[in-house]
Amino acid sequence: MRPAAITTSQRPARRTRSLCRDLECALPDATYVLRGTKNLRDTVLEALESGAEVLFYVTEAKGNPARLHVIDLGEIPPRLRLSFWLGGVKLQRELFGNRVDLSGDLVITTSKRPVSGHMKVAESLSEVLGVEFVPRAGSLEDVLEEALADVLLVVEGHPRHLGTLTFYRRTEKVGPSLFYRDFRTKDERMKL
Structure with a gap:
């Protein structure tokens, strides 16, 4: 699997942050890039520095995850490859009870x-x-x-x-x- 980074929109709600942390645990060799007040360009640069080739970018609406964009960082300039409009999410704690770190292929x-x-x-x-x-x-x-x-x-x-x-x-x-x-x-x- 290509190394991946996961980030959110600026100042995300708790549910969006939890989804990103769950994705970090579910995807092997994924890292969570803290967005904070950085713009998306700086976040992409930080993801590239961490060795990521793919960026999962989660946006939100009304406190819930709304879109999942998959950006290919291996291309110059980085390009949006896939985009999902989310109708809802179930977190690991809602399905399994606690966060599970998945490892393997x-x-x-x-x-x-x-x-x-x-x-x-x-x-x-x-x-x-x-x-x-x-x-x-x-x-x-x-x-x-x-x-x-x-x-x-x-x-x-x-x-x-x-x-x-x-x-x-x-x-x-x-x-x-x-x-x-x-x-x-x-x-x-x-x-x-």
């Missing part, structure tokens, strides 16, 4: 019967993060055995949103879960 997969949109999201995330994408045909155990991984990021459907991104340790859902309503790449857009 990350693999991205989908639900058993994915729609084309979920495949596109999984492939795009896999490309940006530099991790393996394994289409799911059977159970989560089959994906883990095929990829020899410990951490799964599962892209699946949701009745009220376009989809969800959920982190698993082996076959146990530990979170965070991000419910997205809109997904954009540099070339296309998928909306609910």
Whole structure:
């Protein structure tokens, strides 16, 4: 996996900060870059100094996480590669009870019967993060055995949103879960 950094908008609310800390624990080799009063340019420079190649930038609206932007720092100038409009999040403490530090190799997969949109999201995330994408045909155990991984990021459907991104340790859902309503790449857009 490419090294990642995670940051927020300036003066984030507690829930947004908690989501960023959960993402730091869920993504192997990720670091949290404290934004404070710095502008985004200075934050990108600090992320580059820490060795990050990908930046997860979480913005908020009304005290809740609203958007997740994935910026590729390996390109000059850094470019926005993916953007998710969030409809809600479930933190690790809400799913599992406490914060869990996930370590090991990350693999991205989908639900058993994915729609084309979920495949596109999984492939795009896999490309940006530099991790393996394994289409799911059977159970989560089959994906883990095929990829020899410990951490799964599962892209699946949701009745009220376009989809969800959920982190698993082996076959146990530990979170965070991000419910997205809109997904954009540099070339296309998928909306609910």
